[in-house]
Structures are given as C-alpha cells and as structure tokens.
Amino acid sequence: MEGTPAEAAVLSTVFAEQPIARTDIARRIGLSSAAVTRATQPLLDAGCLEYNEAHATDAAGDEATSRMGRPRRPVRIAVDYxxxxxxxxxxxxxxxxxxxxxxxxxxxxxxxxxxxxxxxxxxxxxxxxxxxxxxxxxxxxxxxxxxxxxxxxxxxxxxxxxxxxxxxxxxxxxxxxxxxxxxxxxxxxxxxxxxxxxxAEQWFGYARGLDDFALVTIGTGIGSALVVDGALIRGAHSVAGEIGHLPVGDPSVLCRCGGHGCVEAEASTAALLSRCREVAGEPELSLRDAVERARSGDAAIAAVFVRAGHLIGLAIASVANIIGPAQVIVSGEGLTTYDFIESAIRDSFAEQTFGAARQTQLHLQPLPLxxxxxxxxxxxxxxxxxxxxxxxxxxxxxxxxx
Amino acid sequence: MEGTPAEAAVLSTVFAEQPIARTDIARRIGLSSAAVTRATQPLLDAGCLEYNEAHATDAAGDEATSRMGRPRRPVRIAVDYxxxxxxxxxxxxxxxxxxxxxxxxxxxxxxxxxxxxxxxxxxxxxxxxxxxxxxxxxxxxxxxxxxxxxxxxxxxxxxxxxxxxxxxxxxxxxxxxxxxxxxxxxxxxxxxxxxxxxxAEQWFGYARGLDDFALVTIGTGIGSALVVDGALIRGAHSVAGEIGHLPVGDPSVLCRCGGHGCVEAEASTAALLSRCREVAGEPELSLRDAVERARSGDAAIAAVFVRAGHLIGLAIASVANIIGPAQVIVSGEGLTTYDFIESAIRDSFAEQTFGAARQTQLHLQPLPLxxxxxxxxxxxxxxxxxxxxxxxxxxxxxxxxx
CATH class of the missing domain: 3.30.420.40 (ATPase, nucleotide binding domain)
Known part of the structure; x- marks a missing residue:
C-alpha cells in the first residue's frame, strides 16, 4: 500500500459502510470511479480488503451489476488481515x-x-x-x-x-x-x-462514517479531540482541542495555565470539589459525598455542578460555532460520576450555538477503559x-x- | 483534470513554491514521487502547469538532475492558462x-x-x-x-x-x-x-503555502474563515468560524442571536458605537468622532475600544486553542478605522492562548476591496x-x- 489520501478515504468508507461497491464509494467520497478503482486495488492486493463474494452471490442479477454491465462486486474489510x-x-x-x-x-x-x-x-x-x-x-x-x-x-x-x-x-x-x-x-x-x-470512534465506534465530529472528555481535565474532513486536527503548534481553556467562565478566576475564566478552572473535577467544599464549609468533603448531596437536593452543592455543566455546554457550543461538527460525543469519568449535569450541558449548548449549529447532535456516552x-x-x-x-x-x- | 485531492495538493504546492521539482512537491505533501508524478501529469496535459524551462537551463548540471539521474524539471503555474x-x-x-x-x-x-x-x-x-x-x-x-x-x-x-x-x-x-x-x-x-x-490568501496572498490558518474580520460583523489541512472548514450544518458568537464577553449582555456574552454584542462596530454614545452621554456621537476622542486621550471612550480589542483577542485565542492555526490574519474595515485596538488584541491573545499556541503569528493587515x-x-x-x-x-x- 502506498497510503495515499485516496486510499485512506476508500478504507475509511469501507469501514463505515461495508460491504460497499466501488461505485458507491466513489459517490460517497466525491472521486471518480476510476480513481476509486485505482485506490482500491492496492488495498485488495495487500489483503486489507476482500470481495464480499457472499453478497455478490446473494444479490445476483440487477443489484450486483452496474449499468455499465460490469459486476459491482462489493468489497469489505478482511478482518483476519x-x-x-x-x-x-x-x-x-x-x-x-x-x-x-x-x-x-x-x-x-x-x-x-x-x-x-x-x-x-x-x-x-x-x-x-x-x-x-x-x-x-x-x-x-x-x-x-x-x-x-x-x-x-x-x-x-x-x-x-x-x-x-x-x-x-x-x-x-x-x-x-x-x-x-x-x-x-x-x-x-x-x-x-x-x-x-x-x-477509535471514527473507525469503529459512535462516529463511524462521520467526517466531522468532536469528542469531549470531562473529569480531571476537560479536553477534546476534533475531526474535520475525516482527519484529526493537530494544530500547527501541536495544540488543538483545548476546550478546557476557553475563557467562557468567570473572568476573575485565574487558571493554572495563566489565562482567566478557563472552563477547567471552574469545571474540572478538582475545581468542582474545591468549590463544593467551600460552599459546604467542609474542607474534607469527598467527591462521592458531594455528588450524593447534589442528587438528594442540596441546592447550594447542586448549583456548583449545574454551573460546571453550564460552562461545559458553552465550551461545546464554542466548538460547534467554530468548526461545526455533525456530532459531539461527550464522555470521560466526570460524566460517569455526575451524569446529572447532562441537562445543564444541553441547555447551555442549545442557547449558545449559532443558527443551524443548534442541530448538532450531542451524544453523552460513558465509555469503558x-x-x-x-x-x-x-x-x-x-x-x-x-x-x-x-x-x-x-x-x-x-x-x-x- | 480529474480534480483528485492529490492534484489539489500538487497545484497548491506549486502556487506556493514555484518553480518546484516534483521530488520537492513529494517531500512537501508527504506523497510518494510516483503519486506526485501521476497527479502532476493531468495538470501539465490540461495546460495549468508548465515546465520551467528557463530554470532547467540555468541550473543545468547537478542542481537540475536528481540522484536517480533524471532531470528534475521544475514545474510552475501557466499564468496564461x-x-x-x-x-x-x-x-x-x-x-x-x-x-x-x-x-x-x-x-x-x-x-x-x-x-x-x-x-x-x-x-x-x-x-x-x-x-x-x-x-x-x-x-x-x-x-x-x-x-x-x-x-x-x-x-x-x-x-x-x-x-x-x-x-x-x-x-x-x-x-x-x-x-x-x-x-x-x-x-x-x-x-x-x-x-x-x-x-485568496491561501492561494495567492499572505497565507500562501500555509495549510492551517485563520482569517478574522472585524467591523460591522465579527467573523472568520478557518483553513485546516489546506481546506476551508464549512461545518456539517454550514456553520463554522462564527467567532462573533463565542461567549467570552459579559454574560448579562444578550446578543441578537439569542445567546449571551457574544463578542459581537460588545465588539461589533454598532455595539461599540452604541456603548461610546452611552459613556459620553451623546446619543448622536459619530463613529469618526468616537475614534477621534479615543485617539486624543478620552479615557472613557478609549476603554470601550480597549474592551472590544480584549474580547476580539479572547475570541482569536479561542480559535488558536481549538484548531491551532500557524497564522491568524486579522482584517476588516474595523481594523482600518480603529487600528489602535491592536495592542489590546495582542495582549489578550497572548494571555489566553494555551501553551505552544502562544507562538501563533498574529498578522493585522487591512486589505483593499x-x-x-x-x-x-x-x-x-x-x-x-x-x-x-x-x-x-x-x-x-x-x-x-x-
């Protein structure tokens, strides 16, 4: 394999939509059929892809034959490669x-x-x-x-x-x-x-087949990975997806990064817990207990979590306004521990997204290690x-x- | 021309660095020499590119010959195409x-x-x-x-x-x-x-040869266009680059978009002027006069402009933290009219960018119609x-x- 961009596009399309005929790949990625055939051959030769013979037999006749009279011969991933x-x-x-x-x-x-x-x-x-x-x-x-x-x-x-x-x-x-x-x-x-x-989400998981999506993780840190046009954004200076340092919070709060009003400075697990301890006047309060109290109706503690959810929602809305992903997957251990902030995240996201960006799907999904x-x-x-x-x-x- | 991604990459590289040999194009875009030759041929056939014969003659000998013994034959854009x-x-x-x-x-x-x-x-x-x-x-x-x-x-x-x-x-x-x-x-x-x-900036202008840059325009509206990996981000829902609606401003200010704290709600020309009129207590104050007073030391009016520059700087820092452009070009009629906000933009940008994103070049450049x-x-x-x-x-x- 040469590993050209066209080959990458073909392989990712097959991952997402297999079994799939080359004419359909061509339509999906906007290349000519000739270019797709040229990009598919080395993948077949290397044994990464294989013909979906079973499908071709099942669908004998019209469905397996293109208008050009050639069999469409769908291809699929060779899982045992x-x-x-x-x-x-x-x-x-x-x-x-x-x-x-x-x-x-x-x-x-x-x-x-x-x-x-x-x-x-x-x-x-x-x-x-x-x-x-x-x-x-x-x-x-x-x-x-x-x-x-x-x-x-x-x-x-x-x-x-x-x-x-x-x-x-x-x-x-x-x-x-x-x-x-x-x-x-x-x-x-x-x-x-x-x-x-x-x-993983792009190749095999929740974002399979999506060229534009964001993965946001919340917990000890607040970060994200952003995929645009099928590729992960890496940033010219190796910095990208740093949504934890968007200044959408209280401008009087100094973050350890040197900025002010960073999401992480108020909504990371440590920041949250520290604020809960302050509000409760209990410097030894555990995260587990804080979560418990928020769940059982302690309004002051609950407000701290809601505020964190609000800032996370604003940060995700900022990503949507800037790069316009089709979907945002939110995960991380924070989501597992205090999943009740979901509605605060969703409400702020809905309020702050611009125009059609409001249609972005928010998918909150704890994921195992x-x-x-x-x-x-x-x-x-x-x-x-x-x-x-x-x-x-x-x-x-x-x-x-x- | 088929218009493959490889052809696009070749053509944009030639625009940026012509005259250039195919071996150098291959190195620049990370494709094999064979793939580059395959992508260059249809561009030569179509007459978009031509051999840089003058250069090949000038540099006869070692420089014009690759280690494989074949002439490097640099190519260039055929301007009269x-x-x-x-x-x-x-x-x-x-x-x-x-x-x-x-x-x-x-x-x-x-x-x-x-x-x-x-x-x-x-x-x-x-x-x-x-x-x-x-x-x-x-x-x-x-x-x-x-x-x-x-x-x-x-x-x-x-x-x-x-x-x-x-x-x-x-x-x-x-x-x-x-x-x-x-x-x-x-x-x-x-x-x-x-x-x-x-x-234009990507193909012919200030961002020529850059795969990752942002263009920010300030004035009546505050917007941006973002190029990542050589391509303009369009957004899955046709919304992208909406930095005017990043909520980095005063959360009590309602924007006409329905959000709160949007940059545009405080830093667009109209918002600026309205705030200057309020501060001066002169509902008929013109933009020209407001700018004049800010320049000649009216501290209250100047503060309004500095605040706008601060928010614009935070918005640009947000873009840097999220997508990590190599360069940000700032332009627009606002920059022409009140160019003295430059240092406020630069200071806030420097404070809020995360880690190595601080190295992003900020290029403030009024551009003619x-x-x-x-x-x-x-x-x-x-x-x-x-x-x-x-x-x-x-x-x-x-x-x-x-």
Whole structure:
C-alpha cells in the first residue's frame, strides 16, 4: 500500500459502510470511479480488503451489476488481515486489547498499577502485550500482529514517541515508544489518549462514517479531540482541542495555565470539589459525598455542578460555532460520576450555538477503559495502513520487520 | 483534470513554491514521487502547469538532475492558462477584478451602488463582468475566461448559488448565481465574502503555502474563515468560524442571536458605537468622532475600544486553542478605522492562548476591496480546477461550455 489520501478515504468508507461497491464509494467520497478503482486495488492486493463474494452471490442479477454491465462486486474489510494491540495507561491501571482488522476486540488484559514508576509501568505494558501476543498467534491472522498503539493522557510527542509531560502519571520526557518497542520487538506508536479514543470512534465506534465530529472528555481535565474532513486536527503548534481553556467562565478566576475564566478552572473535577467544599464549609468533603448531596437536593452543592455543566455546554457550543461538527460525543469519568449535569450541558449548548449549529447532535456516552485501549489500537492501524499520514506527525518505532 | 485531492495538493504546492521539482512537491505533501508524478501529469496535459524551462537551463548540471539521474524539471503555474473574474458586492459598491491563472490582477472595475435593489445590483455586476471580459479577450488567454466568482457577506448557499440572507444588502433568498450566469453565459459560483477572502490568501496572498490558518474580520460583523489541512472548514450544518458568537464577553449582555456574552454584542462596530454614545452621554456621537476622542486621550471612550480589542483577542485565542492555526490574519474595515485596538488584541491573545499556541503569528493587515474580489476569483479557480471539491458543497452554474 502506498497510503495515499485516496486510499485512506476508500478504507475509511469501507469501514463505515461495508460491504460497499466501488461505485458507491466513489459517490460517497466525491472521486471518480476510476480513481476509486485505482485506490482500491492496492488495498485488495495487500489483503486489507476482500470481495464480499457472499453478497455478490446473494444479490445476483440487477443489484450486483452496474449499468455499465460490469459486476459491482462489493468489497469489505478482511478482518483476519492482521491483529493489532492497543494499550491505555492511567496512573491507576493498564488496559490492553487485541483487535482484529475490523476493529473487534478479540482479547483483553488488565493490570493495576501501584504508583507511577516508569520502569514498573513499562514492565506491565510489556507483560500485557506478551500475553495478548500469544492469543494473537492462536487466532491465526494472515499477517503477524506486529503493531502496538499506546495511549497516555497529557502532552505526547508523536514524532518521537516520547511522553513529554503526563500530569496524572507525573511523567516527564519518558521515551515510552522506543522502550516498549525494544522490549517487545513490535512497531510502537504513542498517542494522546483523547485523540486515540477519537480515532477509535471514527473507525469503529459512535462516529463511524462521520467526517466531522468532536469528542469531549470531562473529569480531571476537560479536553477534546476534533475531526474535520475525516482527519484529526493537530494544530500547527501541536495544540488543538483545548476546550478546557476557553475563557467562557468567570473572568476573575485565574487558571493554572495563566489565562482567566478557563472552563477547567471552574469545571474540572478538582475545581468542582474545591468549590463544593467551600460552599459546604467542609474542607474534607469527598467527591462521592458531594455528588450524593447534589442528587438528594442540596441546592447550594447542586448549583456548583449545574454551573460546571453550564460552562461545559458553552465550551461545546464554542466548538460547534467554530468548526461545526455533525456530532459531539461527550464522555470521560466526570460524566460517569455526575451524569446529572447532562441537562445543564444541553441547555447551555442549545442557547449558545449559532443558527443551524443548534442541530448538532450531542451524544453523552460513558465509555469503558477497553474502548480507550481500542483507540490506541486504531491509531496503530491507521499508522501501518496509511504510512503517508506519518508526514503529519507520528512515527512508528523499530519492530521486527518493515 | 480529474480534480483528485492529490492534484489539489500538487497545484497548491506549486502556487506556493514555484518553480518546484516534483521530488520537492513529494517531500512537501508527504506523497510518494510516483503519486506526485501521476497527479502532476493531468495538470501539465490540461495546460495549468508548465515546465520551467528557463530554470532547467540555468541550473543545468547537478542542481537540475536528481540522484536517480533524471532531470528534475521544475514545474510552475501557466499564468496564461485562463482568466477568471471575481466580484465582491457590498451594500455600497461593487468591485470586480480579472485575474490570470497565477492570481495576478490584470483588470479592475468599480461601481457605486445606490440602494440595495436586487435587479440594479445584478445589472451592475453583469456590466462589470462584460467590461472585464473585453479586457480578457485582448489579453489572449489560452482558454477563454469563462468562470466568475461572486462574494457577498452573510449566509450563502454554495450548493444552489443562492444568497439566503445578507443583512447588509437586506437580501433574502436571491438566486444570484443562476441570474448572473443567465445574463453573462459564464459559469458562476457564489461564496460568502470572508470565506472567499481566505481562499485568496491561501492561494495567492499572505497565507500562501500555509495549510492551517485563520482569517478574522472585524467591523460591522465579527467573523472568520478557518483553513485546516489546506481546506476551508464549512461545518456539517454550514456553520463554522462564527467567532462573533463565542461567549467570552459579559454574560448579562444578550446578543441578537439569542445567546449571551457574544463578542459581537460588545465588539461589533454598532455595539461599540452604541456603548461610546452611552459613556459620553451623546446619543448622536459619530463613529469618526468616537475614534477621534479615543485617539486624543478620552479615557472613557478609549476603554470601550480597549474592551472590544480584549474580547476580539479572547475570541482569536479561542480559535488558536481549538484548531491551532500557524497564522491568524486579522482584517476588516474595523481594523482600518480603529487600528489602535491592536495592542489590546495582542495582549489578550497572548494571555489566553494555551501553551505552544502562544507562538501563533498574529498578522493585522487591512486589505483593499480588490483583494476581496480576488477572493471571489480564487473560489471560481478552485471550482474549475478541482471539480471533486464540488462534493463538499459548491455548485457551478450554466456557462457556455462544460
């Protein structure tokens, strides 16, 4: 595979709408049939795609034949093409999955992390990959499972596979990609966890088939990954999707970023809890208790959560006014813990979106850790299926073959 | 030309860096040399591009020969390929330009509009195109100048060429594209004026060669056009770049859009003037006088302008935090009239941008109406050079040939 933009467009369309005939792919992505056929052939040759023979037989006759008299021969993803590993690291646990080329999870491993020691964490990651690799061999993919995606929160340098800074893991400048590659002999790519989750949603999940969507995560941090025209926005200076620092809050509140009125300064879990403690006059109040009181009608505590939901809604509305996604998926551990802020988010979003942007679908959806790990695998799949995308920033390390 | 994404990438790279060898194009856009050669050939065949023979001769020897021993044969834009017309309509005047395929303005016509009558305006547009068409014939382009781009402020439906709503012209649902096409026999495409101006900057102007930039216009309205990965963001619901409705202002101020705290509600020219009148206690104060007083040290009036600059800076910082452009160009009649708000814009931008987004270049640049008209021409050029982009929303009308 050459990994041209046209090939990427074809592959993502097949993922979204398989089985699908090339004429329909052409219509969907706005290229000529000739260009689509040219882009599809290397994918068929490489074994990523296959003809959907069953469908062609079922639908013999008119449906399987184009007006040109040629069989339409729909194509689909060859799920057994290869397996890919995805691992999500948090400061509390490591979750790894093995997915097939269709994105289905075929194996899963989970380990608890005690502390944020780099060596121990890397050892755990390697252990998980080794275990999943045995499962991959038994499943008998056409090509060996040689690619690993790792996802970590914070500032990740795709170009070097280094974790520049991960506040929750308290890691600075960790050479994660190279070290895991050396220990496992696999190609390893490292990505920010929210961007990786968005990639999973785009290829296999809730945003499948959407060229324009946003994934917003709320909790310890408030972040987002934005997909425009099918591609993740990375920002010319590696900053993008920083909705936690939109100044839609109280301008007198200073954020640790140096700005004022940032959403995160009032609506992150820590900011919320600190405000609840202030309001209740109880410096030891736990998040669990604060949530409990908000649920059971403590108006002052509830107002703190509603205010956070309001600011998150304004931030999402800002994204809608600026880039106009078809859908916004809201997730993250904050949503799981205090899901009752949903109506505040929705109300502020509806009020502040401009004109037709009000039609944007808001999809509030808690997602399990395994889904975040699948995101890391999706990033690795994107890497090896579309090497041309490397130009836009990520680098794949080592591995036993090229 | 087939108008594939690869062809678009090649052509825009040649525009930005001509003369340029195909090996350098390949490096620049991250495609293989083979893919670039495949994408360049139809552009050469069509006569859009030509070999830079002069350069190949000058640089005979090592420089003109690749390591593979083949001549590098740099290519450049064939400026005489065809001429294109661009017309910008405001409620006060109509400016038209004739540009060659290299984007240079080769002819210009300007007429004053009295009133906003649709028939009179269309008659003026047709008159300007007819005059410029005579000039085009004299210039002797290789292909006749058959394409027109029209740009209008407000809500424009690219798919149908209709102006849905233009507040300043006070037009609703005007079938502008079809009517001008019928009267001139040309292919006509209609675009929102800010988006068109961004297209000109991307192809020929200040943002040439940039894949990620924002154009912000301040004045009667506050808007923006955003280019990510080389393409204008249009939004799934045709709403994008609405930075005038980011809620970074006073949350008690209601905007005519129904939201609160919108930038436009405090920083548009009308909002500014109204606030200046309030502060001065002079309901008849003119904008010119308000600007004069701010310049000559009236602290209360100056504060109103500084506040507007502050909000505009926050809005631009929000764009930087969300999409991470390499450069932001700020223009519009507001900038021309009250350019002294520049430092307020810059200060707030610097304070509110997150991390490396602070490195975003802010380029404050008043642009003449002819440049806006060149934007309309750039949109038309994009249309006929890249028909595949039609899939993303615009439609070209009629014309004497296909």
């Amino acid at each position: 290869t397996g890919t590993f995805g691992v999500k690291l948090t400061h509390e646990e490591v979750v790894g999955v093995l997915v097939d080329f269709g994105g289905r999870i075929r194996g899963q491993e989970q380990r608890t992390l005690v502390g944020t020691d780099v060596d121990a964490a890397i050892e755990t990651v390697v252990e998980i990959i080794t275990t999943l690799d045995k499962q991959a061999r038994k499943l008998g993919f056409t090509h060996p499972a040689d690619h690993v995606g790792l996802s970590v929160s914070g500032d990740v340098d795709h170009a070097t596979g280094r974790v520049r800074y991960s506040p929750f893991l308290d890691w600075r400048d960790v050479d994660l990609g190279a070290r895991v590659s050396q220990a496992t002999g696999k190609h390893v790519v490292v990505e920010n966890d929210v961007k990786a989750l968005a990639t 395994a889904e975040w790990a699948r995101g890391a695998a999706a990033v690795a799949i994107e890497e090896f299926a579309f090497p041309s995308r490397l130009a836009s920033g990520r680098r794949v390390f080592g591995g036993s073959h090229v | 065809t001429g294109t017309f661009g017309v910008k309509l405001t409620h006060e005047e109509v400016v038209g330009v004739l540009v060659d395929f290299g984007g240079r303005i080769r002819g210009q016509e300007q007429r004053t509009l009295v009133g906003t009558d649709v028939d009179a305006a269309i008659e003026t547009v047709v008159e300007i195109i007819t005059t410029l068409d005579k000039q085009a014939r004299k210039l002797g382009f290789t292909h006749p100048a058959d394409h027109v781009g029209l740009s209008v402020s407000g809500d424009v439906d690219h798919a149908t060429g209709r102006v849905r709503y233009s507040p300043f012209l006070d037009w609703r649902d005007v079938d502008l594209g079809a009517r001008v096409s019928q009267a001139t026999g040309k292919h006509v495409v209609v675009e929102n004026d800010v988006k068109a101006l961004a297209t 002819a440049e806006w008209a060149r934007g309309a021409a750039a949109v038309a050029i994009e249309e006929f050079a890249f028909p595949s982009r039609l899939a993303s929303g615009r439609r070209v009308f009629g014309g004497s040939h296909v």
